Amino acid sequence: MEDKSLNLITPVPDSQLLSWLSEFYGKPVTIAKRQLLRHRDLSLVERLEIADSLPSTLIYKLVLPPWDIEQELHERILIPSITNSSQLYMTAHVGNLTAMFLEDLGEETLIGKGGTTELAERIGSDLAKIHRAYSYRIDELMGFNILPTLFPLDYVSFVSRLAQQLRQWKLIEPEQEKIFQELSFVLADKLKGEPISLVHGDLYAENLIIRHNKLFIIDWSWFTFLGVPTMDLATLTMPHVKNGSFLAFADVVLDSYSQESGRARADIEDALPACHALSRILFLFWLKKRRSMGIVGTTVGHVDELIPKVVDEILGMAL
Numbered sequence: 360m361e362d363k364s365l366n367l368i369t370p371v372p373d374s375q376l377l378s379w380l381s382e383f384y385g386k387p388v389t390i391a392k393r394q395l396l397r398h399r400d401l402s403l404v405e406r407l408e409i410a411d412s413l414p415s416t417l418i419y420k421l422v423l424p425p426w427d428i429e430q431e432l433h434e435r436i437l438i439p440s441i442t443n444s445s446q447l448y449m450t451a452h453v454g455n456l457t458a459m460f461l462e463d464l465g466e467e468t469l470i471g472k473g474g475t476t477e478l479a480e481r482i483g484s485d486l487a488k489i490h491r492a493y494s495y496r497i498d499e500l501m502g503f504n505i506l507p508t509l510f511p512l513d514y515v516s517f518v519s520r521l522a523q524q525l526r527q528w529k530l531i532e533p534e535q536e537k538i539f540q541e542l543s544f545v546l547a548d549k550l551k552g553e554p555i556s557l558v559h560g561d562l563y564a565e566n567l568i569i570r571h572n573k574l575f576i577i578d579w580s581w582f583t584f585l586g587v588p589t590m591d592l593a594t595l596t597m598p599h600v601k602n603g604s605f606l607a608f609a610d611v612v613l614d615s616y617s618q619e620s621g622r623a624r625a626d627i628e629d630a631l632p633a634c635h636a637l638s639r640i641l642f643l644f645w646l647k648k649r650r651s652m653g654i655v656g657t658t659v660g661h662v663d664e665l666i667p668k669v670v671d672e673i674l675g676m677a678l
């Protein structure tokens with residue numbers, strides 16, 4: 360379904376990559392094997408196997424703005440022992456490209472592995488711990504001026520600007536713009552009492568990796584922000600292709616999160632529909648961002664065809 364107008368990012372010459380690797384390892388090295396994991400318009404991700412060197416494998420990411428925020432996330436925001444994220448070993452730059460070399464956590468994602476009750480309990484518990492730990496650092500994180508913030512008091516102005524731009528592009532009708540504005544007041548009211556913390560923003564089973572029986576969360580990137588962390592629960596427990604069969608363990612995740620966070624499950628569940636809607640609004644914002652950058656294709660279709668579909672999905676949600 361990939362849109363034919365999508366221009367994939369151009370890899371750097373092998374000589375440049377080998378130069379970076381030599382700098383990291385402190386000696387000339389040989390790439391024994393390269394495995395392409397993802398190739399899109401703003402990012403390229405490979406697994407590199409390095410001969411006779413440690414670490415023997417690396418995750419190599421090449422990204423363009425605005426995806427380059429991932430570097431600052433790893434360097435200044437993410438604490439691997441708290442966020443269960445990978446280690447960032449080294450970064451490099453050439454032109455407007457950012458190269459990152461990260462710890463290889465393997466390929467055993469939950470969307471491929473499926474799940475167990477034990478894993479689901481651990482995920483709910485670990486997620487609650489992450490959200491609690493970062494809720495104490497909001498003022499500090501805001502001072503870094505790295506992460507976008509989206510608090511319930513911002514929803515009305517945020518959604519209004521988004522809907523206005525879509526109407527100017529003639530991708531939504533004036534009546535839909537009005538409904539969006541009404542929706543923003545509903546979301547702000549429903550989520551005004553929610554805690555504020557670090558939000559992964561793209562948390563699905565495919566971004567959860569199990570390695571040596573330990574859970575890791577990958578792909579902290581452009582979607583990460585400071586806001587209502589219940590959105591991470593909403594994305595992880597909602598029907599979505601990126602959750603695969605792990606959706607069957609949604610109840611276990613919610614129970615475990617509730618126990619670890621000390622919040623009543625009924626209160627969490629009451630916020631989930633609004634957080635689900637918020638997650639789709641942020642996806643819509645990403646589509647708007649791409650179109651503003653002159654990028655009309657995505658990996659799942661043309662922006663101008665996707666936006667009306669997502670709008671209809673959001674406006675059809677029962678809150």
